[in-house]
Amino acid sequence: MVFDGIVTRAITHELHQEMASGRVLKIYQPTDTELLFTIRKFGTNKQLLISAHSSYARMHFTTDTYENPTEPSMYCMMLRKYLNGSFIESVEQMENERIIHIHFQTKNEIGDQSVKTLIVELMGKHSNIILVDQERQVILESIKHVSSAQNRHRSILPGSSYVQPPDQGKYNPLTIDGDTFIRKLDFNAGKLDQQIVNTYMGVSPVLAKEIVARAGLGKTDAFKDAFTSIQQQILEHQYEPFISRNKKEGFYVLPLSFKDGEKEYFNSVSSMLDTFYSGKAERDRVKQKAGDLLRFLTNEQKKNKRKLVKLDKTLEQAKNADRYQRDGELLTAHMHLVKKGDKEVKVVDYYDPNQAKRTIALNENKTPSENAQALFKKYHKLKTSKQMVEEEKKKTYQEMEYLDQVIEQIDTAREQDIEEIREELQEQGYLKKRQTKTKQKKKTKKPVPEIFYASDGTEILVGKNNKQNEYLTNRIARKDEVWLHTKDIPGSHVVIRSTDPNEDTLLEAAQLAANFSKSKHSSSVPVDYTLIRHVKKPNGAKPGFVTYDNQKTLFVTPDQSYLTKLKATPSS
Numbered sequence: 001m002v003f004d005g006i007v008t009r010a011i012t013h014e015l016h017q018e019m020a021s022g023r024v025l026k027i028y029q030p031t032d033t034e035l036l037f038t039i040r041k042f043g044t045n046k047q048l049l050i051s052a053h054s055s056y057a058r059m060h061f062t063t064d065t066y067e068n069p070t071e072p073s074m075y076c077m078m079l080r081k082y083l084n085g086s087f088i089e090s091v092e093q094m095e096n097e098r099i100i101h102i103h104f105q106t107k108n109e110i111g112d113q114s115v116k117t118l119i120v121e122l123m124g125k126h127s128n129i130i131l132v133d134q135e136r137q138v139i140l141e142s143i144k145h146v147s148s149a150q151n152r153h154r155s156i157l158p159g160s161s162y163v164q165p166p167d168q169g170k171y172n173p174l175t176i177d178g179d180t181f182i183r184k185l186d187f188n189a190g191k192l193d194q195q196i197v198n199t200y201m202g203v204s205p206v207l208a209k210e211i212v213a214r215a216g217l218g219k220t221d222a223f224k225d226a227f228t229s230i231q232q233q234i235l236e237h238q239y240e241p242f243i244s245r246n247k248k249e250g251f252y253v254l255p256l257s258f259k260d261g262e263k264e265y266f267n268s269v270s271s272m273l274d275t276f277y278s279g280k281a282e283r284d285r286v287k288q289k290a291g292d293l294l295r296f297l298t299n300e301q302k303k304n305k306r307k308l309v310k311l312d313k314t315l316e317q318a319k320n321a322d323r324y325q326r327d328g329e330l331l332t333a334h335m336h337l338v339k340k341g342d343k344e345v346k347v348v349d350y351y352d353p354n355q356a357k358r359t360i361a362l363n364e365n366k367t368p369s370e371n372a373q374a375l376f377k378k379y380h381k382l383k384t385s386k387q388m389v390e391e392e393k394k395k396t397y398q399e400m401e402y403l404d405q406v407i408e409q410i411d412t413a414r415e416q417d418i419e420e421i422r423e424e425l426q427e428q429g430y431l432k433k434r435q436t437k438t439k440q441k442k443k444t445k446k447p448v449p450e451i452f453y454a455s456d457g458t459e460i461l462v463g464k465n466n467k468q469n470e471y472l473t474n475r476i477a478r479k480d481e482v483w484l485h486t487k488d489i490p491g492s493h494v495v496i497r498s499t500d501p502n503e504d505t506l507l508e509a510a511q512l513a514a515n516f517s518k519s520k521h522s523s524s525v526p527v528d529y530t531l532i533r534h535v536k537k538p539n540g541a542k543p544g545f546v547t548y549d550n551q552k553t554l555f556v557t558p559d560q561s562y563l564t565k566l567k568a569t570p571s572s
Contacts, residue, residue: 003058003122005096005202009174010239010253010269011060012100016091018046018061024086024104029076030066031285033143035129039088049274050120050129052143056281057127059100059120061270064278067416078141079131082106082116089115096172096202098122099165103134116140121165132162170201174235178224187220206252213258230254240265241272251276264561275564282415290410290418293425297407300430304400311396314389321382326351327360328375331368338368402542405490408518409465412492417464420447424466424543447471449495452512452566454505459497460566462512466544469493470537473546479533482506484513485546487526487553491517493544495532507556508566514558523557 022041029035037048049062072080086106093100100120108114115134121127130142139160146156154163171184184199185192196208207230214226233239239253246261251272266272287294331338334347341364349358362371409421425431447468449461461476463469469492473483477495484494494513496505510527519525530551537546 002204002206003098004204004207005093005098006204006207006234007251007253007269008098008100008122008202009093009096009234010237010241011273012091012093013237014269015048015059015061015100019048019088019102020090022046022088024083024088027076027079027083028066028068029073029079030068031281032073033127034066034281035076035079035143036062036066036068050118051281052121052127052129053281053284054125054127055284056277057122057124058273058277059122060273061268062274062278064274075141075143079118082131082140083118086116094164096174096200097165098202119162123165126165128156130156130162137162168201170199173200173203173227174231178228178231181227182220182224185223192223206250206256207254209258210254210256213256239269241269242266243272243276249276278564286410286413286415286418289415290413290421293418293422294407294410296425296431297403297410301400301403301407304396304403307396308393311389311393314385315393318382318386318389321379321386324375324379324382327358328372328379330358331360331372331375335368335372338362338371340364340367398542401490402545404518405544406466408490409492412516412520413464414450416448417468420467421465428543449476452563454496454501454508454566456502456505458501458505460505460509460512461495461497462516463493463544464516466542469544473532473535474537477532479531481532482509482529483532483535483548484509484527484529485548486513486517486519487528489517489519489525491519493546506554508562510554510556511559511562512566514556515560515563517558520558520560524555525558527554527556528552529554 019039019041022039024037025040025045026038027035033052033054035050037050039046039048047062048059049064050059051057083104083106086104089103089105091100091102098121100122102118102120104116104118106114106116117132117134119128119130119132121130128142128144128146131140132138133140139156139158139162141158142156144156146154148155153166154160171180173181185195189195193205193208193212196211197203197205211223211226211230214229215222233254240255241251241253242255242263242265243249243251244259244261244263246259253269253272264275266275330347330349330351331345333350334345337347338345342362343364344359344361346357346359349356352358360375362368363374366374406421406425410418413421422431426433447463447465447470449463449468449472452460452462454460461472463472472495473493477483477497478499480499482496482498482501484496485491491513494509494516496509498505501509506529510529513527514520514525517525528548528551530548534550535546535548
């Protein structure tokens, strides 16, 4: 299920209905490939997200919050210069392609009316957002620059003429009749769904399979009827946006008879796309930003595993400590039988009830007395090492548990959380501190846990890394508030800002604790809860590590829909 020409048509129609005659209040560029417009119409503000992300290119209204850079990019400033305060004339799709034109009515430098067009090309890695002067058809700026060396068909650079993407020679499925649709297909060649994709613009494999599924094993008339019925739905904008919750999550705007499984339906295309993509693009950015950290932590875990193997070997040797003491004592008792240069000696084992003979290996370069001392020394070394090795093993397991927790935190981190994780690893001595060019001290920011709201409006805070966990549990939360954590499983600290939450709020907070833990893909996850007063950090413990008592346990099966449901701002 992809962002094809039909989904583009559906979102274009919806955005035109909602934005035409609306005014642009603000423009931000949160990332290199994303834009956020605040559009006001009929006294209501809406956030329009436009993304040229190589994997998540899209355009829709959003309720997500985005962190904007302190300094706007040159592209963002250019958009503000031309579009701030402008009115949206129309939003239109080009043919049935994944190209959307947004026309803005604005004024030029001398106050005359002028039309600027923002061209949104949703084409995978070739996606772009291009600002064009409508009258001159000249590119003013684009979110991605493409030179003629990169693309012989067209260059996308300021001052260049705007040229449409190359025509693929496909037919618009919305401007033909059923008979024409049939004539363009070769029924003897088979693979009709592939033929449909290759022949008609904006048609994805999903839609092609649906046409074939509706036609069944019927003849050409069945394919004609299947096509015209779907075409009619699209022309009349009869969309039924949904997200399928199968093994592979997907979405579409038309009912799909060939797809089974659980489906979640939405009342708008925007809400469907916002739900589906929420967090996906950020997760991709987080992975890129934290790639070096993950590689480092993975290598550290490998080192710890190798260390445990060596420690186990040493422990195995330590089990023989008593044997070396025994051999030393027997050698001392039989010193008269040994001379320097002997490689071994056979003696009577006085510790054996049967008084059997025992062979003791010797170092031929040492005297009998030196050999005995070497055995006693080996005995004392192994005896001491056993205690040290067991202590070292304990520390290694603790470190592995800590690193596992940090890896898990990266897996659920927001972009702003990664720098705090990096700082923590520097403070713990895992990473070297970065050298700054200026001697001026960087102002320390307070950690900011993520905020959720229970169904009854109660605030629930979630620590997304150890700095946030410690700040939340030790500084923000009050003694009588409720604290939650997955039982014996790495995860986030969760605090309900209430001294007496109801049962639903407890279960919702437990869902957050389970979703932000290593067991987020498991079922029946145990979540402990207790009052903050019963949560303590042991002296010298790793960041984020606590002990607690007086707890009770809930069992929940993580459901990611809670993350969206509880993230919404409560109504006043």
